[in-house]
Amino acid sequence: MIVTIDGPAGAGKSTVARKLAERLGFSYLDTGAMYRALTWLAMREGLPLGESDALGDLARRNPVTFDEVGRVFISNTDVTSAIRHSRIDRMVPVVARHHEVREVMRERQRELGHQGNVVIEGRDIGTVVAPDAEVKVYLHADPEIRAARRQAERPDIGGDALATDLRIRDASDRVRMQPAEDAALIDTTDLEVDDVVSRIEELIRSRSLATS
Ligand code: CDP
Secondary structure: EEEEOOOOOOOOOOHHHHHHHHHOOOOOEEHHHOOOOOEEEEHOOOOOOOOHHHHHHHHHHOOOOOOOOOOOOEOEEEEEOOHHHHHHHHHHHHHHHOHHHHHHHHHHHHHHHHHOOOOEEEEHHHHOOOOOOOOOEEOOOOOOHHHHHHHHHOOOHHHHHHHHHHHHHHHHHHHOOOOOOOEEEEEOOOOOHHHHHHHHHHHHHHHHHOOO
Protein backbone atom coordinates (compact mmCIF):
# COMPACT_ATOMS: atom_id res chain seq x y z
CA MET A 1 0.00 0.00 0.00
CA ILE A 2 1.15 3.53 -0.77
CA VAL A 3 0.13 6.44 1.47
CA THR A 4 0.99 9.90 0.12
CA ILE A 5 1.32 12.99 2.30
CA ASP A 6 1.63 16.29 0.46
CA GLY A 7 1.48 19.89 1.60
CA PRO A 8 3.46 23.07 2.21
CA ALA A 9 6.43 23.62 4.55
CA GLY A 10 5.47 23.64 8.21
CA ALA A 11 2.15 21.85 7.73
CA GLY A 12 3.58 18.93 9.70
CA LYS A 13 4.31 16.51 6.85
CA SER A 14 7.65 15.12 8.04
CA THR A 15 6.75 14.52 11.67
CA VAL A 16 3.38 13.03 10.77
CA ALA A 17 4.72 10.89 7.92
CA ARG A 18 7.56 9.52 10.04
CA LYS A 19 5.31 8.67 12.95
CA LEU A 20 2.65 7.15 10.75
CA ALA A 21 5.22 4.93 9.02
CA GLU A 22 6.55 3.84 12.39
CA ARG A 23 3.08 2.96 13.72
CA LEU A 24 2.12 1.05 10.59
CA GLY A 25 5.50 -0.65 10.15
CA PHE A 26 5.75 0.95 6.66
CA SER A 27 8.89 2.41 5.17
CA TYR A 28 9.12 6.18 4.79
CA LEU A 29 10.31 8.26 1.85
CA ASP A 30 11.08 11.97 2.22
CA THR A 31 11.17 13.33 -1.35
CA GLY A 32 11.98 16.86 -0.16
CA ALA A 33 15.25 15.50 1.22
CA MET A 34 16.12 14.33 -2.29
CA TYR A 35 15.66 17.81 -3.81
CA ARG A 36 17.54 19.27 -0.86
CA ALA A 37 20.47 16.85 -1.35
CA LEU A 38 20.72 17.70 -5.03
CA THR A 39 20.67 21.42 -4.20
CA TRP A 40 23.46 20.87 -1.67
CA LEU A 41 25.56 19.07 -4.30
CA ALA A 42 24.92 21.65 -7.02
CA MET A 43 26.03 24.41 -4.65
CA ARG A 44 29.12 22.48 -3.59
CA GLU A 45 30.05 21.98 -7.26
CA GLY A 46 29.39 25.66 -7.98
CA LEU A 47 26.87 24.75 -10.68
CA PRO A 48 24.65 27.68 -11.78
CA LEU A 49 21.16 26.87 -10.49
CA GLY A 50 19.51 28.04 -13.73
CA GLU A 51 21.14 25.35 -15.87
CA SER A 52 18.44 22.72 -16.39
CA ASP A 53 20.44 20.23 -18.42
CA ALA A 54 23.48 20.33 -16.16
CA LEU A 55 21.30 19.92 -13.07
CA GLY A 56 19.36 17.03 -14.61
CA ASP A 57 22.65 15.43 -15.49
CA LEU A 58 23.99 15.93 -11.98
CA ALA A 59 20.86 14.29 -10.56
CA ARG A 60 21.14 11.33 -12.91
CA ARG A 61 24.81 10.76 -12.07
CA ASN A 62 24.27 11.12 -8.31
CA PRO A 63 21.25 9.18 -7.07
CA VAL A 64 20.19 10.08 -3.54
CA THR A 65 20.17 7.17 -1.10
CA PHE A 66 18.81 6.65 2.42
CA ASP A 67 20.11 4.24 5.03
CA GLU A 68 17.94 2.22 7.40
CA VAL A 69 17.85 5.00 10.01
CA GLY A 70 16.87 7.66 7.46
CA ARG A 71 20.24 9.33 6.93
CA VAL A 72 20.53 10.99 3.51
CA PHE A 73 23.50 10.45 1.18
CA ILE A 74 24.58 11.95 -2.13
CA SER A 75 27.93 11.60 -3.88
CA ASN A 76 29.24 9.41 -1.01
CA THR A 77 28.54 12.14 1.55
CA ASP A 78 26.19 12.09 4.53
CA VAL A 79 24.22 15.32 4.05
CA THR A 80 21.50 14.63 6.65
CA SER A 81 22.07 17.80 8.65
CA ALA A 82 23.64 19.99 5.92
CA ILE A 83 20.42 19.90 3.87
CA ARG A 84 18.41 21.49 6.72
CA HIS A 85 20.29 24.80 6.62
CA SER A 86 18.37 27.94 5.69
CA ARG A 87 20.69 28.42 2.70
CA ILE A 88 19.26 25.19 1.26
CA ASP A 89 15.67 26.14 2.28
CA ARG A 90 16.01 29.20 0.07
CA MET A 91 17.65 27.61 -2.96
CA VAL A 92 15.84 24.28 -3.20
CA PRO A 93 12.75 25.56 -5.09
CA VAL A 94 15.07 27.06 -7.71
CA VAL A 95 16.55 23.62 -8.36
CA ALA A 96 13.25 21.73 -7.95
CA ARG A 97 11.42 23.72 -10.60
CA HIS A 98 13.51 22.36 -13.50
CA HIS A 99 11.64 19.78 -15.53
CA GLU A 100 14.89 17.87 -16.19
CA VAL A 101 15.51 17.56 -12.44
CA ARG A 102 11.94 16.51 -11.64
CA GLU A 103 11.95 13.77 -14.28
CA VAL A 104 15.02 12.13 -12.72
CA MET A 105 13.75 12.58 -9.17
CA ARG A 106 10.27 11.26 -9.87
CA GLU A 107 11.61 8.19 -11.57
CA ARG A 108 13.84 7.46 -8.58
CA GLN A 109 10.94 8.14 -6.17
CA ARG A 110 8.74 5.63 -8.00
CA GLU A 111 11.56 3.11 -7.84
CA LEU A 112 12.04 3.61 -4.09
CA GLY A 113 8.28 3.81 -3.47
CA HIS A 114 7.35 0.56 -5.11
CA GLN A 115 9.13 -1.66 -2.65
CA GLY A 116 6.26 -2.72 -0.40
CA ASN A 117 4.24 -0.63 2.03
CA VAL A 118 5.39 2.96 2.14
CA VAL A 119 4.48 6.46 3.29
CA ILE A 120 5.77 9.03 0.76
CA GLU A 121 5.95 12.69 1.64
CA GLY A 122 6.32 15.67 -0.70
CA ARG A 123 4.48 18.18 -2.88
CA ASP A 124 3.43 16.25 -5.99
CA ILE A 125 3.26 12.69 -4.72
CA GLY A 126 -0.51 12.15 -4.84
CA THR A 127 -0.82 14.02 -8.13
CA VAL A 128 2.20 12.93 -10.20
CA VAL A 129 4.60 10.49 -8.51
CA ALA A 130 2.02 8.00 -7.24
CA PRO A 131 -1.40 8.94 -8.68
CA ASP A 132 -2.66 5.40 -8.01
CA ALA A 133 -1.81 5.46 -4.30
CA GLU A 134 -4.50 3.89 -2.12
CA VAL A 135 -4.55 6.70 0.44
CA LYS A 136 -3.75 10.36 -0.23
CA VAL A 137 -3.55 13.12 2.34
CA TYR A 138 -2.94 16.85 1.91
CA LEU A 139 -1.90 18.68 5.08
CA HIS A 140 -2.24 22.43 5.43
CA ALA A 141 -2.21 25.00 8.23
CA ASP A 142 -2.40 28.74 8.83
CA PRO A 143 0.77 30.56 7.67
CA GLU A 144 1.50 31.91 11.20
CA ILE A 145 1.43 28.43 12.69
CA ARG A 146 3.58 27.03 9.90
CA ALA A 147 6.17 29.78 10.45
CA ALA A 148 6.12 29.14 14.22
CA ARG A 149 6.68 25.40 13.72
CA ARG A 150 9.55 26.05 11.34
CA GLN A 151 11.02 28.54 13.81
CA ALA A 152 11.29 25.73 16.38
CA GLU A 153 13.39 23.76 13.88
CA ARG A 154 15.53 26.73 12.81
CA PRO A 155 16.25 28.65 16.05
CA ASP A 156 19.14 30.48 14.34
CA ILE A 157 16.81 32.51 12.09
CA GLY A 158 14.55 35.37 13.19
CA GLY A 159 10.78 34.89 13.08
CA ASP A 160 10.19 37.62 10.50
CA ALA A 161 12.89 36.33 8.16
CA LEU A 162 11.44 32.85 8.45
CA ALA A 163 7.90 33.95 7.69
CA THR A 164 9.21 35.82 4.63
CA ASP A 165 11.22 32.76 3.50
CA LEU A 166 8.13 30.57 3.78
CA ARG A 167 6.06 33.04 1.78
CA ILE A 168 8.66 33.16 -0.99
CA ARG A 169 8.97 29.37 -1.02
CA ASP A 170 5.18 28.92 -1.15
CA ALA A 171 5.08 31.22 -4.16
CA SER A 172 7.80 29.26 -6.01
CA ASP A 173 6.27 25.88 -5.09
CA ARG A 174 2.68 26.92 -5.83
CA VAL A 175 2.34 25.20 -9.21
CA ARG A 176 3.40 21.90 -7.68
CA MET A 177 1.33 22.29 -4.53
CA GLN A 178 -2.16 21.39 -5.68
CA PRO A 179 -3.88 18.67 -3.67
CA ALA A 180 -4.89 15.58 -5.64
CA GLU A 181 -8.63 15.50 -6.34
CA ASP A 182 -9.01 12.36 -4.25
CA ALA A 183 -6.81 13.56 -1.35
CA ALA A 184 -8.22 14.01 2.15
CA LEU A 185 -7.51 17.59 3.26
CA ILE A 186 -6.49 17.95 6.90
CA ASP A 187 -6.02 21.36 8.51
CA THR A 188 -3.36 20.80 11.18
CA THR A 189 -3.50 24.33 12.64
CA ASP A 190 -5.11 23.21 15.90
CA LEU A 191 -4.13 19.56 15.89
CA GLU A 192 -1.38 17.67 17.72
CA VAL A 193 0.82 15.33 15.70
CA ASP A 194 -0.81 12.27 17.27
CA ASP A 195 -4.27 13.49 16.31
CA VAL A 196 -3.24 13.91 12.68
CA VAL A 197 -1.62 10.46 12.63
CA SER A 198 -4.75 8.89 14.15
CA ARG A 199 -6.97 10.56 11.54
CA ILE A 200 -4.84 9.16 8.75
CA GLU A 201 -4.88 5.70 10.34
CA GLU A 202 -8.67 5.95 10.47
CA LEU A 203 -8.71 6.90 6.80
CA ILE A 204 -6.52 3.93 5.93
CA ARG A 205 -8.84 1.61 7.85
CA SER A 206 -11.91 2.94 6.09
CA ARG A 207 -10.27 2.73 2.66
CA SER A 208 -9.05 -0.83 3.29
CA LEU A 209 -12.53 -1.87 4.42
CA ALA A 210 -14.06 -0.27 1.35
CA THR A 211 -11.81 -2.18 -1.02
CA SER A 212 -11.81 -5.59 0.74
O1 CDP B 1 9.90 20.24 4.96
P1 CDP B 1 9.63 21.33 3.98
O2 CDP B 1 8.20 21.35 3.57
O3 CDP B 1 10.26 22.61 4.33
O4 CDP B 1 10.35 21.06 2.66
P2 CDP B 1 10.72 19.71 1.98
O5 CDP B 1 9.56 18.76 1.97
O6 CDP B 1 12.00 19.26 2.58
O7 CDP B 1 10.93 20.20 0.49
C1 CDP B 1 11.88 21.17 0.18
C2 CDP B 1 11.60 21.76 -1.20
O8 CDP B 1 11.77 20.75 -2.18
C3 CDP B 1 10.21 22.31 -1.42
O9 CDP B 1 10.09 23.64 -1.00
C4 CDP B 1 10.05 22.15 -2.93
O10 CDP B 1 10.66 23.23 -3.60
C5 CDP B 1 10.86 20.91 -3.24
N1 CDP B 1 10.05 19.69 -3.36
C6 CDP B 1 9.41 19.47 -4.56
O11 CDP B 1 9.47 20.29 -5.45
N2 CDP B 1 8.72 18.30 -4.75
C7 CDP B 1 8.63 17.39 -3.77
N3 CDP B 1 7.97 16.25 -3.98
C8 CDP B 1 9.26 17.61 -2.54
C9 CDP B 1 9.96 18.80 -2.36
